Amino acid sequence: MIEFIKKTEEDEEDTLTIHDVEENQFFIDGDGRLCQKVSECEYNVIADSDGSPLAYITDGFYEGDTITKVIDKIAKIKFE
Numbered sequence: 001m002i003e004f005i006k007k008t009e010e011d012e013e014d015t016l017t018i019h020d021v022e023e024n025q026f027f028i029d030g031d032g033r034l035c036q037k038v039s040e041c042e043y044n045v046i047a048d049s050d051g052s053p054l055a056y057i058t059d060g061f062y063e064g065d066t067i068t069k070v071i072d073k074i075a076k077i078k079f080e
Contacts, residue, residue, distance in 0.1 A: 028071070045057075
């Protein structure tokens with residue numbers, strides 16, 4: 001007998017990569033930092049894992065690097 005076991009959301013979250021993120025979307029990288037995708041393999045770090053503001057431009061996302069979480073799409077950011 002063959003049993004097929006479907007992937008669960010937890011399984012998929014464990015293997016997220018930059019390719020699961022759309023351009024301009026926010027995500028949490030493998031180091032726990034808040035980031036925003038710029039292009040296919042580049043992103044900006046916006047905050048460190050402790051929440052401190054951090055401006056850091058990456059030069060690429062490497063094979064094997066994972067993402068902890070993709071943040072829900074943000075339509076606008078309101079600030080005054």
